[in-house]
Amino acid sequence: MPAIQSPATEEVHPDVALVARAKEGDTAAFEQLVRQYERQIFRVAQHITQNREDAEDITQDAFLKAYEKLEQFQGNSKFSTWLVRIAVNESLMRLRKRKTSKTVSMDEDVQTDEGSIPRDFAEWRPNPEQQYNQAELAEILRKTIQGLPPGFRTVFTLRDVENLSTEETAEALGLSVPAVKSRLLRARLQLRERLSRYFRQKQEGQPA
C-alpha cells in the first residue's frame, strides 16, 4: 500500500491512510473521516457564527467541499486542520453575508484594547461549577463568548476549546504564529474580565 507521508511529520497519522483510500474512491473511508470530525466542525462553525442553522449548513458544505477538493489535499498539514480551515472560511463568509455593515475577517486587526488590561482583581470563589448549575453555566459561557470580536472568538475556540496547537491554529486561520498568540492572549483576558462579573467573589455585605 502506498504510504503518503508528509516530510514534516515523523509519525504517520491514521487519517493519512483513510484520506489515501478516500482519494481512490473508497466512500466508506471518507465516511469514517466524516464521523471523526463532524462534531468538531459543527462546534467550530457554531462558535464562530453563533447560529445553529448556519452551523448545520456550514458543516455540510465544509465536508462537501473537502470531498470535492480531496485531490488537492497534499498532506502538508493534518487532514483535520485542512478541514477546520475550510469550515472557518465558510463560517466567516456566512458572517460577512449576515453583517453587511461590518467587515468580518481574520486579517482585521482588532485595535481596541478593551478588556486586554485587567481591571477586575477578585478571586472566583466558590468555583464557577459550585456557583451555577450546568445549564446556567453553559448559558453564561455562551453569552460571554458571543461578546468577543469574531477574530478573537475564533482563535480562542480553535486553541482552547478544540485543543489545536498554536501552529495548527495559525495554519487553519491563515495567520502567523505571533498573530495567533497575540489574539489568544487578548481573547483569554477579555473572557476572564467578562466572566468575572458572574464568578467574582462577592464582597462582604454585598447581596449575592
Place this chain on the structure above:
Amino acid sequence: MNCTDLLSHLSDYFDDQLTIELREEISEHTAGCQHCRVVLNTTHQTIEVYKGNEIYEVSPGLRERLHSAIMAKCLAVKKQA
C-alpha cells in the same frame, strides 16, 4: 519582572512554552503581587471552564441528521462525476 511583563508572558505560561527561569520569575512575582495572582488564577479558570463544559451540545439526533445530509451530498456529487 513587573506586572506588564507578566501579562505579556501569560499565554506562554499556560501553554507551557516558558523557560524554567521565566516560570520561576513569575512565581516570585505572584508571591508578592495579589493582583497578578488573581489574574493568573482566574485566566486559568477561564480556559478550564471552557474546556470542561461543552456549550454547544450535539445531540445524537442532530448528529445523525447532519451525518446523513453530509453523506447524501457527497454521494450525489460522486454519482454526477
